Amino acid sequence: MAKSSIKIRAKAKGDVTTVKTLMTHPMETGGRKDKKTGKLIPAHFIQEITCKHKGNTVIAALFSGGVSKNPYLSFKFTGGAKGDEIELSWSDNKGGSDSKVAKIK
Template identity: 80%
Template structure:
């Protein structure tokens, strides 16, 4: 799956930097369709989780206030080059996506 996530992770000096771009409309539920005048329903990522060796190294809870196609960057320690990390999201409609990548 993972068509909505691009992820890069690099380890340097014992610290791993993870950078990820997620493709998602991130609608707040407060905008109106210009053609119909109807409110566009809320559709946003609620939770982002990153795991390394089964342990959660980062978790974020978002709302409709995050921009379209969100970018996230964070650091954690304890990983090594070649290890796998998994980043996944779940949105308010129940849809989800995840991707696994090797640390470089």
């Protein structure tokens, strides 16, 4: 099994769950040149991020090439409880994807 590109933590405090995630990804804009060849480096970036709790989407985000390498995302939602699972997934413009499940603490 390949190592996940996602690190995720979720913590409930009262009725509010805070999710913090770090995704390992090159996030190339398509506008930089390779220093050795002088050619443009092809665009390669995360396009969509989704987080689900109990089958319901709690966040859906669309990214573009303007987001930095290894993006960090933090958000809050209501209705989560300690022990519940959340699933975060992403897909990029080259067909790559990853997902990870974590328990709310």
